[in-house]
Amino acid sequence: MNIKDLSDEILFTPGHTACAGCGAPPIVRNIMKIFGKDTIIYTPANCLLVFGGTYPYLAWKVPYFHEAFENTGACISGVARALRKQGKKTLVVGIAGDGGTYDIGIQALSGAAERNEDVIYICYDNEAYMNTGIQRSGSTPYGAATTTTPAGTKIPGKLDHKKDMAEIMRAHEVPYVATMSIAHQRDFLEKAKKARDVEGFRYLHIISPCPTGWRFDPSLTIEMSRKAVDSGMWTLFEAEYGEITNIYKPKKKIPVKEYLMGQGRFRHFTPEMVEELQRWVDHKWKRIYGEEP
């Protein structure tokens, strides 16, 4: 794919009210360049719902729809079936956050995947409930301070590790699963294109750094995405019908400490906590790449 050939048409327009440095707008704007105008977007409750448009303003140039929080899988199923009945080939896309995917939305998501609905489900993952003010989700990494897992004197942040949602979706053996990062733009666009062209259930999972919730300099969003991948905290892969077909391996693996350092949510980390997170990353690395890090 040649990035130069991408459409100039912007289907998610400027003027939205996302925080400076938010990872979601570049994700959405770029992915819409691949998906194009014949697309219907559903968003459950999340930041994107609010900053993408508060009536009577709207950043979307395509049909756009919201019902509730926990049901993205069911809502996109309903739209897709109605369109199939009308003989239309419109792309139906749900864009949920990590809370709407890992936690409250996992049941409807799993149901839609099992039925192999002809839709694309996107999880933009900023690792907490950012829309409601940074509460922990099933995606929040170990030790991170959120407003519901504060770095207290007794309990230092979140005690549980991040759930491997992409693996759960891979286990559904759907036509296409891909994990993505906006720091890896060609890879990002190619995966988006592949998702567009495959039929059946497609799951795209994109790391979406959040300067407000992670507490880092808003100019470093792309760098945070890259460091997440280079440290092994986030892994880029593709899977078709449950089989992994492509894994991106960073040229040089950086210590997890380098990823943590610029983020306020990890500021309270003791050496033992860094070690625990490194142990988790190393274990995952070995599982994915089949070799010691």
Add this chain to the structure above:
Amino acid sequence: MIQKLERKKMVITGDYAAAYGGMISGAEVVAAYPITPQTLIVEDFATFVNDGITDAEFIMVESEHSAMSACIAAQAAGARTFTATSSQGLALMHEMLFIAASLRLPIVMPVVNRTVAAPIGIWCEYNDSMPQRDTGWMQMSCEDNQEVLDMVIMSYKIAEHRDVLLPIMPCLDAFILSHTVEPVEAPSSDEVAQYLGKYEPVAKLDTENPMAIGTFAPPEYIQELRYHNHMAMENAKRVIREVTRDFARTFGHDYHGLIEEYRCDDADVVLITIGTVTGTAREVVDELRERGKKVGLVKLRFYRPFPREELQKIAERVGAIGVYDRAVSFGSGGPMFIETRHALYGHSIPIMNFLAGIGGRDVMKKDVEKMFEMLLEAKEGKTSKEIVWIGTRGVTP
């Protein structure tokens, strides 16, 4: 599209009547999840699909919450939809019911009335549908399986009317109707298609004409939307009266609008009933009439919109009104009783509430006789009781 179906007489369950009604009305997308005693509706519809009688899209979702979510989405994308549920399933849907009504989507959903736990029970009680009162759905109850079929067809006509555009739940009693076979006359598919016409949404998700549905909205806009929903429910009363008249002319079955009166003209007292108890109460009225008691019956069909004007007219000419309820609003009384008293504010006649059949217990003729007996006493000023529990161990009515 559905196969050509001739006009025919069938001996069918209430659940089959509901499923047949949705199918013959041309539902294009169905999303449903099975729950006793609604299960037969889902099974029957699946059979219609798998036998090629309809080519409707059937989404076999993983919960009732997803069933309603998918129906809302499909309807928003321009499809005529159908689903059905009961009890716990309806409670799980509760959140989405508001959204269906507030997005003004004319979804039709038969509800088989069943007890909501605890304790878990599967028999008839209205504590599943009646607490959905304020979600913005129209809600009505059927007396027999013929009414179930007719009402599902009429539901589309009422819900899709431009002055209404609200979802509707026609309700049927667990087992007494859902699993009991009765002879039912079904119209032909051509007749129904001509009667309902094609579903033409006011707005829909369409990439040719992009628009947003259900966006985040500030206080500057929401109050007007609530007002319009309220007025749509008020409009529904007129539309329901028109539709039942028109249905009677077209198909020969007359349901008389929001209520149906039985021997009320010269009645001293009337009892308002709902659902299958109405059949029992009709017999009791006939027997009491033979004994010279001037009693009458009002079958309340619609709980939302509530037939305020109809009941006010009846209250002007009778000496006491009784309201039968199969659910209770704890600390207040039966839901229909509360509504009736509100509708009749300013009338000085006694209004009594009879709670019976709760949890699916049978309501016998003697129970209904007791209600009329107390109503006649109330008319004479011999009792001032308001809320009466009939057939409750340890409680004297």
